[in-house]
Amino acid sequence: MKNTYFDLIEQSFYFPQEGFDLKNDYLTFHGVSLKYLIEKYGTPFRFIYLPKIGDQIKKARNLFNRAIKNNAYKGKYHFCYCTKCNHFNHVINEALKHNVNIETSSSFDIDLVRYLHKKGKINKDIITVHNGYKTEEYLKKIIKLQESGFTNSIIVLDSINEFERLMKLKSKQKIKIGLRMAINEEAQSAYYTSRLGIQHNKILDFYKEKIKPSEKVELKMLHFFVDSGIKDTPYYWGEFQKALKLYVELKKECADLESFNLGGGFPIRNHLGFEYNYEYMIHEIISNIKTACTKENVMEPDIYTEFGKYTVGEAGAIIFEVLEQKQQNDTENWYIINNSLMNTIPDAWSIQEKFILLPVNKWNNEYGRVNIGGISCDHSDYYNSEDFNQEVLLPSYNDSDEEPLYLGFFHTGAYQDSVSGYGGIKHCLIPAPKHVIIDRDDTGNIVDTVYREEQSVREMLDILGYLDEE
Numbered sequence: 001m002k003n004t005y006f007d008l009i010e011q012s013f014y015f016p017q018e019g020f021d022l023k024n025d026y027l028t029f030h031g032v033s034l035k036y037l038i039e040k041y042g043t044p045f046r047f048i049y050l051p052k053i054g055d056q057i058k059k060a061r062n063l064f065n066r067a068i069k070n071n072a073y074k075g076k077y078h079f080c081y082c083t084k085c086n087h088f089n090h091v092i093n094e095a096l097k098h099n100v101n102i103e104t105s106s107s108f109d110i111d112l113v114r115y116l117h118k119k120g121k122i123n124k125d126i127i128t129v130h131n132g133y134k135t136e137e138y139l140k141k142i143i144k145l146q147e148s149g150f151t152n153s154i155i156v157l158d159s160i161n162e163f164e165r166l167m168k169l170k171s172k173q174k175i176k177i178g179l180r181m182a183i184n185e186e187a188q189s190a191y192y193t194s195r196l197g198i199q200h201n202k203i204l205d206f207y208k209e210k211i212k213p214s215e216k217v218e219l220k221m222l223h224f225f226v227d228s229g230i231k232d233t234p235y236y237w238g239e240f241q242k243a244l245k246l247y248v249e250l251k252k253e254c255a256d257l258e259s260f261n262l263g264g265g266f267p268i269r270n271h272l273g274f275e276y277n278y279e280y281m282i283h284e285i286i287s288n289i290k291t292a293c294t295k296e297n298v299m300e301p302d303i304y305t306e307f308g309k310y311t312v313g314e315a316g317a318i319i320f321e322v323l324e325q326k327q328q329n330d331t332e333n334w335y336i337i338n339n340s341l342m343n344t345i346p347d348a349w350s351i352q353e354k355f356i357l358l359p360v361n362k363w364n365n366e367y368g369r370v371n372i373g374g375i376s377c378d379h380s381d382y383y384n385s386e387d388f389n390q391e392v393l394l395p396s397y398n399d400s401d402e403e404p405l406y407l408g409f410f411h412t413g414a415y416q417d418s419v420s421g422y423g424g425i426k427h428c429l430i431p432a433p434k435h436v437i438i439d440r441d442d443t444g445n446i447v448d449t450v451y452r453e454e455q456s457v458r459e460m461l462d463i464l465g466y467l468d469e470e
Helices: 005-012 034-041 051-070 089-096 107-118 136-147 160-167 200-211 234-253 278-295 309-315 416-420 457-463
Strands: 020-023 026-029 045-049 077-082 101-104 128-130 153-157 175-182 217-224 259-261 302-306 316-327 333-337 356-359 367-373 392-395 406-410 434-440 446-452
Touching: 005 392, 026 034, 026 406, 034 045, 034 316, 034 406, 034 434, 034 446, 045 309, 051 077, 051 089, 051 278, 051 302, 051 309, 089 107, 089 309, 101 107, 107 128, 107 136, 128 136, 136 153, 136 160, 136 175, 153 160, 153 217, 160 175, 160 200, 175 200, 175 234, 200 217, 200 234, 217 234, 234 259, 234 278, 278 302, 309 316, 356 392
Parallel strands: 045 434, 077 101, 077 302, 101 128, 128 153, 153 175, 175 217, 217 259, 259 302, 333 367
Antiparallel strands: 020 026, 045 316, 316 333, 316 406, 356 406, 367 392, 434 446
16 A cells, blocks of 8 residues: 555645645645746745735734624734844835834834835834834934834833933933833743843832833833743743733833733744634633733723734745755665755754645655755754654655655745845855745736845855955
8 A cells, every 4th residue: 555645644634724735736835836936936945925924914913803892802902013023125015014013123123114114115103112122222213213203112121221221312202111021931941031121020119210200201011022922821821910910010000001012922833733722812811901900990901912923934935956865874864955954944953943844746655754954064954853753754756756856844934034144144155045925916816026036156255255356
């Protein structure tokens, strides 16, 4: 009996499923033929499917607004896109089509906000939430942004020291601020309390002693962020309740406080068996906040989220060709792909992040266990852990096959380009792959364009300073 890769997937998961299907024995992604893209652009290439971004924004907004209505909740919901997940112009433009607000992380982000306004992409009434460590330059730029008419700009203070430095700067108007609460990390973390934010047991006194007497600032937001994201675990709900209790205590002291920022976002699908009840989690969040506020007779806050990975992660993918297979011993077979995994999906080796890995073709072949290796000379340039008992199982093939095996890593749209340094110097001088943008026109037809060709030798030599010698 022949056990094909298709049999494996069909017996292990619901398939087809959202985003993934087969057409003429080739994988499709949201109805886009990957065979067509491979034939047109060659490999390797990365692409972003823009319509998925809007789908994610609408999904979150609809679920929050529905929970607000069902709970007779008096606050409003605000969706913020955190730019650090993917700064590309086409990505942010797509998000802005859906009336998102913006979360920034560094001083250059403020220049980006100004550019978007100059180009007519945003209005000055957009909400901008400013996170990250506040350098002097970052603080000064935010104040100038506020003074230029961005009245909904909120500086989320990461430390008491940031407040002291902010007080030394001149401002023509009251500065809107938020306070970030430091959370206790999960048990397996290398440290107990996050370096980000102010200890929760110091915030109330800090407000009473420093912020409340000041005529220069007004407290608008409490920011609560769990790095592992919004999950239905005792750990998450414990930190959430701690933050919620702090909000209620602050609200009793501060009439200006009106917003509760959930910070870290929803998980995204990183394997075909992924299950997460978004509707349940949102309902529980809204219900818990309402119950706590009603009990203490304080107004329910506006809810903010800063979804980055959730917004863009599932829109991205990278397609490789298997160059050759190497049977190194009785049990280890290597598939060598035509780029470097360290360069293109750095989260896979740096923080052991998992992505959906699927073959584009040969689904009717038998399957076997493999390791995937990049073409760099680094020992760490590999991927060998998936959802099947910590193994990667992929179609087997013969080296004499006319058509090579193509592999896709899916849901790579967040962080990979920024972490790897898009367009810069890569490990072993392996070039950044071609970058393709995929959209749909008003009639629903696919529109695909090359954003940037594969990085050239000349581009790398120029960065390294060799062309200066010519």
